[in-house]
Amino acid sequence: MKIGIDLGGSHVGIGLIEKEKILDSQEKIFAREERKDMKTTILQSIQSGIEELLKRNRITIEAIELIGLAVPGTISQGVIVKAGNLNLSHFDLLSPLKQIYQNPLQIRNDGKCAALAEKEYGSLKQYDDCVFINIGTGIGGAVFMGGKLLEPKRYSGFEFGHMVLNKGGRHCTCGKQGCFETYASIKALKMKVTETLDVDSDISGQFLREELLIKDEPGVKEEIEVFLEYLKTGIANLIDIFEPEIVSLGGSFAYYEGNPILEQLIQKLQEPNTTFNSGDLPKIVTASLKNDAGMIGAVI
Ligand SMILES: [Zn+2]
Numbered sequence: 357m358k359i360g361i362d363l364g365g366s367h368v369g370i371g372l373i374e375k376e377k378i379l380d381s382q383e384k385i386f387a388r389e390e391r392k393d394m395k396t397t398i399l400q401s402i403q404s405g406i407e408e409l410l411k412r413n414r415i416t417i418e419a420i421e422l423i424g425l426a427v428p429g430t431i432s433q434g435v436i437v438k439a440g441n442l443n444l445s446h447f448d449l450l451s452p453l454k455q456i457y458q459n460p461l462q463i464r465n466d467g468k469c470a471a472l473a474e475k476e477y478g479s480l481k482q483y484d485d486c487v488f489i490n491i492g493t494g495i496g497g498a499v500f501m502g503g504k505l506l507e508p509k510r511y512s513g514f515e516f517g518h519m520v521l522n523k524g525g526r527h528c529t530c531g532k533q534g535c536f537e538t539y540a541s542i543k544a545l546k547m548k549v550t551e552t553l554d555v556d557s558d559i560s561g562q563f564l565r566e567e568l569l570i571k572d573e574p575g576v577k578e579e580i581e582v583f584l585e586y587l588k589t590g591i592a593n594l595i596d597i598f599e600p601e602i603v604s605l606g607g608s609f610a611y612y613e614g615n616p617i618l619e620q621l622i623q624k625l626q627e628p629n630t631t632f633n634s635g636d637l638p639k640i641v642t643a644s645l646k647n648d649a650g651m652i653g654a655v656i
Pocket of ligand 1: 517529531535
């Protein structure tokens with residue numbers, strides 16, 4: 357049995373994992389106050405979450421083969437070098453955890469974790485050349501070529517969300533302007549839709565998806581159009597660079613399976629002169645492990 361920890365921009369999920377199954381899990385949402393000291397909040401949340409999970413399942417920490425962390429940011433030598441959505445840089449999260457736990461520990465970029473889980477157990481299982489795009493608070497991902505995960509030596513790489521699609525455009529948490537994720541992340545969509553509707557920005561993903569289905573509110577349709585245009589452009593760029601057999605869309609976007617937004621996106625990708633090899637679009641699917649992919653992949 358392993359413990360997978362999925363650290364998000366606004367929450368941490370901790371699960372007891374056996375292969376592709378999450379036996380039990382719990383989630384801690386960071387309150388606005390707690391976000392002021394993210395390092396302490398993250399450490400305390402992980403520790404209390406693990407304790408609670410073990411207690412509830414009557415398991416001792418010795419029974420845990422591995423503790424794996426999926427983190428939304430760039431990792432180098434086990435250190436979180438930059439995590440814009442957590443407002444953290446140069447944070448060594450592993451060292452304090454190593455002092456608490458004797459178990460083997462690992463840390464990896466969350467997009468890579470989710471991609472590994474999809475490759476091992478989910479939507480990418482049958483394919484060799486795959487692009488996985490995690491669309492949530494930010495946009496991340498990973499690429500497999502010939503069945504192998506591409507992993508650069510220097511940093512995590514594959515910062516899909518930070519390719520600039522609009523030079524001089526919206527300000528990004530990374531410091532650049534006009535990044536893919538400032539237009540096409542679920543966070544960006546949610547921000548624009550809630551602004552337009554003048555409702556609290558803390559709406560649930562389900563509320564957002566239902567709202568998008570109605571979309572006859574003035575302005576919402578236009579925001580969806582901007583979101584889809586940027587999402588299409590970013591995905592088309594990745595298809596042109598990697599020529600995958602399949603593109604799997606994960607993160608909260610995985611829940612858009614069956615939603616007309618996904619069909620609209622695919623239609624847009626099929627429009628002439630959208631990809632270099634127009635008319636021969638790879639398979640476009642949503643991640644079958646949904647948002648659990650990060651947690652499951654954290655311990656692969
Ligand atoms: Zn950026």
